Amino acid sequence: MAHSCTTRRLSKNRILQQPASKAVLVACLGMWILTTVAAEAGLPETGKNRTVSFSLQDKNAGDLLAQKWGIRLLPLRSTAAGNMLDFRYRVLDARKSAALFRRETKPYLLHQRSGKVLAVPNTAKIGPLRNSDTPQEGRNYWMFFRNTGHLVSKGDKVTVIIGEFRVEDIVVE
Structure with missing residues (x-):
């Protein structure tokens, strides 16, 4: 044997x-x-998607995001010599936005052109590069997405997914 x-x-x-x-x-x-x-990432399954999607091409998207999630999006920018994408938003209603701060919910960024999914880096000493404290109204919050190989460039459209939160057609500045 x-x-x-x-x-x-x-x-x-x-x-x-x-x-x-x-x-x-x-x-x-x-x-x-x-x-x-x-x-x-909670990417939609056919017929089972509970996620409410918002497209920034819709002229009312800002108002809808404020009503549903209590936030206003700030420009998404390439940073760290193109190796990271900086996603920022302002909290307008702390109670509505609380779901975006849950540590167990993993945020993802979907590059629309290629279909590739980018995640928030999780460093050994700092942890995930995102805010997960209790949200406060009137403050800006951020999270970084790893942009390995400079996949996402200025002018590209992306979708940000955080649990049931999903915003499409965000143009990278």
Whole structure:
């Protein structure tokens, strides 16, 4: 029995030493990560989407965001030499905006052109690069999204998703 286990281990090692097998393994791992991120992002499932979407192309989007979520969006900008995207908003109603501050809710940014999902970086010493304190009316809050490989550029349209909060067609400045 021990002999077959040794043979099996050797076979696995031989397989992983082949470049094509490593590529397939990396591709499978990448697909699993992408699927997990998309599921955590709360991306809509057909027929089950409870998210209320707002498009900034709608001239009433600002008023609707204030009524539903108690916030006003500030410009989304590229920062840190293009390696981060800085999403900011002003809290108008602390009670309505409280859902955006829940630590267990993971924010995501969807690049509309490519369909790629960008997450908030989680650093070892600081933690997630976002505000998660109790919101206060009249204050501006922020979160950064990792822009690996400068995927998102000025003029691109993105969607920000934080749990059930979803705003589409935000133009990066």
